[in-house]
Amino acid sequence: MKTFDETIRLGGGLVHHGKQNDRIYVLKTPQEGMERFILQLEELADKNGYGKIVAKVPAPEEGWFLEKGFVEEARIPGFYGNGSDCAFLVRYPDGERQVLRRGEHLEDVLRKAKEKEGMLYMPILEEGFHCRQALESDAGDMAALYRKVFASYPFPIHEPDYIRETMESHVAYFGIWQGERLVGLSSAEMDLAEGNAEMTDFAVDPEYRGKNLASTLLHVMEAAVKDRIRVAYTIARAASHGMNATFSRHGYAFGGTLRNNTQIGGAIESMNVWHKRLQ
Structure with missing residues (x-):
């Protein structure tokens, strides 16, 4: 039977991860403790050898991720109920994963x-x-x-x-x-x-x-x-x-x-x- 990636609570956030997609996908960031949360993401990626971390991040929290080397790949204006944008911020532990194919x-x-x-x-x-x-x-x-x-x-x-x-x-x-x-x-x-x-x-x-x-x-x-x-x-x-x-x-x-x-x-x-x- 095929094993699908799992959705877990991590440091107050909601994360989908696994080897099928070879990535961590942050669905929701925590309300507090962002620096610790990002460290936990890095530890999870290192432990499992994931090639990519992608996070849906409310605009007011972008700075925490950008300071840790994340970059923006996409954005949705006014995504959240308070009117904040959603930024899709990424890091590539595997540099080859970043190379755009086709x-x-x-x-x-x-x-x-x-x-x-x-x-x-x-x-x-x-x-x-x-x-x-x-x-x-x-x-x-x-x-x-x-x-x-x-x-x-x-x-x-x-x-x-x-x-x-x-x-x-x-x-x-x-x-x-x-x-x-x-x-x-x-x-x-x-x-x-x-x-x-x-x-x-x-x-x-x-x-x-x-x-x-x-x-x-x-x-x-x-x-x-x-x-x-x-x-x-x-x-x-x-x-x-x-x-x-x-x-x-x-x-x-x-x-x-x-x-x-x-x-x-x-x-x-x-x-x-x-x-x-x-x-």
Whole structure:
């Protein structure tokens, strides 16, 4: 059985780490003791030989990390409930991990995506298709579609129990069905306290690509969460023409590239951050 990275409490912060992504990902920083927290991150990275540390850091706390050699790779304005930006600050214990692979291709993807800014095309689902919020009873079919689409993923969305667990806490999943067949999926991972949501976990059955299903899912998710969420964002595969173009069309602004950041589709890939104000 594949072992996924784990999420732990560390020094008052919330950290996701493991060898699958070969990194530490700081999801939440502690409210106090920042200098000690950063030292604990360095110790954890050294102990496990991780190649990258990436941290989501509120703007007022950036200085602690910058003084320790972290640099900014991306930023989301007004991310937190108090209006502070979120900076994605990184360090590379493994210098080779910092080298951007396929740089020309990634630049081409980003350029073409930005050219589509404001060119929103909202497709109408073909007859026999319908879109709705997913239920716990759908978890088995959802996990099967994620297994079909992704050879690897940073979180265990291939497992029905994980999908049910996140449904019960903070994630709203949405799907598109042709009749009884599930053909497209996405999710809104919500932080209601801070008023932001990650639009993520997009997967379309390879037999149904080219029908703009991801665009439909994004439109439906935004409508579902906009009364509770101020800022929507995504961390999209930098090499994907389709996903980057979809977010650009929907009015998302480019926030930066996280280099060699995430294990997805069987390899460590660079990821683009996109963001949008919903309120």
